[in-house]
Each structure stands twice: as structure tokens, then as C-alpha cells.
Amino acid sequence: MTKIELLAPAGDLERLKINLLYGADAVYIGGEKYSLRANATNFTLEEIKEGTTFAHQRKKKVYLTLNIVFHNEDMEEVDQYIEQTVKAGIDAFIVSDPFIISHIKKKYKNVEVHLSTQNSTTNTKAVEFFKEEGVDRVVLARELSKEQIKEIIDQTKMDIEVFIHGAMCTCISGRCALSNYVTNRDANRGGCAQVCRFAFDSEDGTFTMATKDLNMARYIKDLIEIGVTSLKIEGRMRSIYYLATVIGSYRALIDAYYNHTLTTKKIEKYEKILAQVANRETTSQYFLKEADDMDQYFTGRQELSNQDYLGQVIGYNKEKKRIIIKERNYFKVGDQVELFTPSGNNYSFKIEKIYDEEENSLEIARHPDQVLQIPFEKEVEEYSMMRKNNR
Amino acid sequence: MKLVIDPLTIKDSILKKADGIILSLKDFSVQSEKVYTIEQIKDLKKQYPNIEIFVNINKIIYNKDLKKLEKILLELEKINIQAVLFYDLSILQIKKEKNLKIDLVWSQTHMVNNKNTCNFYQKKGVKYALISKEITLEEIKEIQKESNMLLMIEVVGRPSIAFSKRKLLTNFYKNIQKPKKNKLEITEKQTNQKYELSETEEGTSLIRKEITNATQIIKELNKEKISYIIMREYGIEKTIWEELINDTKIYLQNNCQNEEYIEKYKILGKNTNFFFQKTIYQVKKND
Numbered sequence: 145m146t147k148i149e150l151l152a153p154a155g156d157l158e159r160l161k162i163n164l165l166y167g168a169d170a171v172y173i174g175g176e177k178y179s180l181r182a183n184a185t186n187f188t189l190e191e192i193k194e195g196t197t198f199a200h201q202r203k204k205k206v207y208l209t210l211n212i213v214f215h216n217e218d219m220e221e222v223d224q225y226i227e228q229t230v231k232a233g234i235d236a237f238i239v240s241d242p243f244i245i246s247h248i249k250k251k252y253k254n255v256e257v258h259l260s261t262q263n264s265t266t267n268t269k270a271v272e273f274f275k276e277e278g279v280d281r282v283v284l285a286r287e288l289s290k291e292q293i294k295e296i297i298d299q300t301k302m303d304i305e306v307f308i309h310g311a312m313c314t315c316i317s318g319r320c321a322l323s324n325y326v327t328n329r330d331a332n333r334g335g336c337a338q339v340c341r342f343a344f345d346s347e348d349g350t351f352t353m354a355t356k357d358l359n360m361a362r363y364i365k366d367l368i369e370i371g372v373t374s375l376k377i378e379g380r381m382r383s384i385y386y387l388a389t390v391i392g393s394y395r396a397l398i399d400a401y402y403n404h405t406l407t408t409k410k411i412e413k414y415e416k417i418l419a420q421v422a423n424r425e426t427t428s429q430y431f432l433k434e435a436d437d438m439d440q441y442f443t444g445r446q447e448l449s450n451q452d453y454l455g456q457v458i459g460y461n462k463e464k465k466r467i468i469i470k471e472r473n474y475f476k477v478g479d480q481v482e483l484f485t486p487s488g489n490n491y492s493f494k495i496e497k498i499y500d501e502e503e504n505s506l507e508i509a510r511h512p513d514q515v516l517q518i519p520f521e522k523e524v525e526e527y528s529m530m531r532k533n534n535r
Numbered sequence: 536m537k538l539v540i541d542p543l544t545i546k547d548s549i550l551k552k553a554d555g556i557i558l559s560l561k562d563f564s565v566q567s568e569k570v571y572t573i574e575q576i577k578d579l580k581k582q583y584p585n586i587e588i589f590v591n592i593n594k595i596i597y598n599k600d601l602k603k604l605e606k607i608l609l610e611l612e613k614i615n616i617q618a619v620l621f622y623d624l625s626i627l628q629i630k631k632e633k634n635l636k637i638d639l640v641w642s643q644t645h646m647v648n649n650k651n652t653c654n655f656y657q658k659k660g661v662k663y664a665l666i667s668k669e670i671t672l673e674e675i676k677e678i679q680k681e682s683n684m685l686l687m688i689e690v691v692g693r694p695s696i697a698f699s700k701r702k703l704l705t706n707f708y709k710n711i712q713k714p715k716k717n718k719l720e721i722t723e724k725q726t727n728q729k730y731e732l733s734e735t736e737e738g739t740s741l742i743r744k745e746i747t748n749a750t751q752i753i754k755e756l757n758k759e760k761i762s763y764i765i766m767r768e769y770g771i772e773k774t775i776w777e778e779l780i781n782d783t784k785i786y787l788q789n790n791c792q793n794e795e796y797i798e799k800y801k802i803l804g805k806n807t808n809f810f811f812q813k814t815i816y817q818v819k820k821n822d
Contacts, residue, residue, distance in 0.1 A: 212816075214649045215670060216677050240646075243655040267596045269625030276628075287595070287700045295598050315741075316595065320697040321645045324669050324814050325743060326723050332645055332669075335816030340697075344721035344730075349711060351721045353703050430700075437706035 149374040165486035167395025170205035196233030205235040211260035213332035249278035256280040294370040303373040308360035310378025314340035359426030385453035457528040466517040541767040555587035587617035653682035685762035692767030748803035754791035
């Protein structure tokens, strides 16, 4: 039985590494051109090469988004860019434009093409069209139910990828130019200004259409059993703490399914962890029913900032048995905290001491990016993270 | 260059002036004010045998729709319409599988933006492309020069901005506990732009209230040998609409020489949409 793929978003090299260390099987990244997140940090060719090397050493994959809706001028250098990125070790391109699909498939035999969700593919015949064009995988529209996804898989035998976590568009992907009209920023070329999260005036009061986020932790079993190939997390611009938490949680849930240890209690545990890093409420959107009033907001922007993330482990002082961390948010001596590691271990403890780099003992850590040491008996891996223990 | 219209009412006087008409198919189209059954399309074809009929099928297609869609395409093939405007690729796939003798218009609202992809679809048997409303005149000219498609350019009408599967008005009125309306005008606070939302069983459409008036570029489109221009009635006063179609037909017949036409139709407003305004997408440099 082929294990389902966990696919994570990486806005930069650090995020790519965090994702893969925390259990993603593959990451998708944007290059400096042709990606729908034109304003994310995005990868240079050198960084792509470093990222693919890091991934391939761990038998993992890197996919590159080329999913803008192309204009004439975008076509001018795309051929050269594809060639360079293939050489840099990209395993698959995520594409929406059929001309680009056919170009890649004709020229490169060893690289996959995944049809972007930007095409909003919703039926068997459309999947068959792209299958005949050589597409290796289809990322389905986010508006499909469990039964609709299953039917497409059963009838086409195509590799199907679905989104399982993160922000949702209000409108159908590719069928929205709100950003173009309101802000002059081209939504379909990576400039989306998220106008669907604005509040509008109307004769019946303030009108909003912003959606809640997607969270499918509860339905991982269903998605595996209906034959989905890849589970995709949204959010190339999310923080490393968010990614570590989300990827680590889904990794644990997927592994638990295959190990026959997936219980309701375990799902609830990870739902609680996921809720701690969420900046909006979450639902399963269209998976079980049509999205309705419970799946959206009516009061404008609803993002919450999250201060549970306390610091990132950057080393271990073996001599003094202390973790070395880079501080992110305020904490103090006496706080109950939790360390979670890329290999999936969790350690709860109380902070007894805090030292700065000059060995001064501190009562409070209040300077983000300050390097601190905290006594902890066990050596933990680099990229482990410390968070408040709210559970 | 031919004139295609998307009218709100079928009127003899208007249809005689137009070369073509867009008819949105009932139960298979969205973002359309007026829809027609297959029977009505058949009747119109009988009544107006010389007008080119373009049937618009642009709803989201689910598996449950596929059988009916196939039946419809077979029926449309028999009617001898000019072409089907398609959004979903299932239509192109069905045409291929069934070897249908029906012409298609690549009409994916915001995605019809470049020459290479036009040529890709042309090789797949698609004859026409309805160009996106979000690209510039210069880009259109380049597509015309370097693609083999017959291009259709919307020059007058309220542009469709977005489509959501969500029932945004049902949700909104449920939340404020007021009786539901199927249409609502909303205003974006910073720009004061007005949009109209309308909801059907398929979802919610957003269109801009302000009319795009690109009558001033018709002459240039004609010079570039663009095949079709499109004018949509929704949002235009009935008497102005009738005059507009009449005058546009004369303007085209006279090879766009009458400058008074441009002056007269300034009445439709100054919004030329993106014909002269390029969108941006990178708002900060990588560093």
C-alpha cells in the first residue's frame, strides 16, 4: 500500500528544511517568477538547488509552482527558466496553463507536471482531458465533497491531490479578479490582495464574505481510504512555528492511521494543537456538505496573532545540559512549557532558570531573537520548538 | 469585424443590426442576466437563420452534470449554432471523444490572456477565443498578430469580476436575520467602486456596476482585423442600447471613420477597464 503524501508549503529555504524535518514528504515552493505568491520571499535558483539537494538526501521531493495565468510577456523567458529549474533538481511543476503543461511534457521526460488548483477541476472529463495531455497529478478544486472526490478517483485512476489545511478563497480559484479591479493587483499572476477579506458597505449593513480556514485533521482517514494521493497544506507565507506545528500534527495523524493507532482521542489532541496556531476559526468547508454561513465570517478581518510560540532550539550545551534557544515571545521562570521536536517527540517541563549569552541569570525573556539557555536534561534536535503548555 | 450582442430582450430591430448573439444556456451558465432553454435557442435559430448564435456554457461542471451536458452538446450540434463558449475542459473533452462537429470558443473569463495558449487550444480544435477583460490593448494586438484564433473582445458591458460557489447572499441575510434578496449592491470603501452580487442555485456572481466603455478602441481593433467585438446590454438604458447597436453597425460598415460615434458614446462613461492600464503583481522586491 503506497502511503499518502504529506505536501507542505515552503516560502524559503528555512521553511523547506523545517517542513521536511517535521515530516512532510514533499514541499512546494515558488521561484522568483511565475508563482501565485509573487510577494512571498520565493527561491533563487541557487536556493532551489540547495533545497532539492536537502530533500533528495532524505528521499523527499520538491515541487515548483509555475501556476500563474500567463500573459504574453510571461512566456518570453519561461522556457529557459524551466530548463534551469529542471537542472536544479525540481521533481514536479505545478502548472495551470495547458500550453506550459504540453511544453514541459514534450521536453522533459523525468519531471512530473501537476495541474494546479487554479484550474478548479471538478469533474472526471476535465481530469481525463489533462490526463491525455500528460499531466501526472491533478490538484482538485477546493469546492468538492468527499463523494465527488472519490468518484473522480474511481473513474479516472488519476493521482489526486487535495487541500487539507489553511486559508480558503471565497471564490473559485481562477474565477476571481476582485484584486485586479479593486487594487490593480493581478490575482492570477500572484498579486492577490485578498479583497474577499475586506468589509464592504451595502444598504443592508456591512457586507463581508471572508471564509474561515480549512482543517481536515478529523478526515485524514477518509481521505486515505477514498484513494487520495497527496494531502496539501496551504500557506507558503506562514511562520516556521506554524509549519512545524501543522506538519508535525498531520504527520502524526497519517502515521497513526497506517500504524493502526489512530483514535478519536489522538485526533482531538492534534485538533487542539492545530487550534493553538490557527489565526482563524476552521471548518471542513465543502467536504461533508455545501459550505454555508457557518463557514464564513460576517465581521471583517478575523486574524488573531499567536504568542504561544516561545522560541526555536538552535543547539544544545552538552557540558551544562541546557537547550540553546532563539527567543520569539515573552516567557519567564516558572512557566510551564512544551518542547516539540522534528522527530515527533514532546516534552513538557517547567522553566527553572534562564541564562543569557553572558551567563547572567534572567527572570524574564522579553527580547525576540535573543539567544538564551535553559536547563534541560535531554539533548533535543536543532529546529525543535518551545511553546506554551496550554493543555 | 463583426458585432456580437448579449441583449436582455430579443428584439427584431436589434437582432437585424447584430452579426451574432450570445445566449446563455439555462441551468448551464452563470454570471448571466438572461438564460435560454435549448428549445428557445432552436426557435431563435429558425427565426433568425442568418445570425451567428454563440451558446454560453460556463457553470462549474460536476460529474452529475456530465450526461446532460453531453446530450446538450449533441443537440446543439444539430441546431447548427456558430459555437459554444466553454469554461470547463469537460466540454472540449466531450467534443473530442464524441467527434462533435461543433465549434468552440475558449471563454475562461480571466484566463484567456496569451498567444501561446490560444494556439494550444486552436490545435485542439477550438476556433475562437473570448479574450479576458484584464489585459491591455497592446497585449490583445500581440495575440491577434501571433495566434491563429478568431478573437472576440468585449468592448461594452459590465465586467464579471468573480464567481463563488458559496451562497453569499443567503448567508448574509441569514446572519442579519432579514428576508433574503437575490441581488445586492456593495461598495468597496477605499475606492468607492460598486459591485453587484447576484445569487442563483449555482452560487454567487460579482459584477462591476460601472460599465466598461471601450467604444474608442473599436477603430483600432478593426484595423487589427479582430474578428468580433461584444456588447452587453445589462446596465445600459434601453433606448441608449438600441441606438448603440444601430450606430455601431453603421460605424463598422463605414470602416470606423465617423468620429462623432466616439463622442456620442462618451455617454456610457469613461471606464476603459484594463485596455490602457496594466495590472501589477509584485508589490515588493525580494531582498
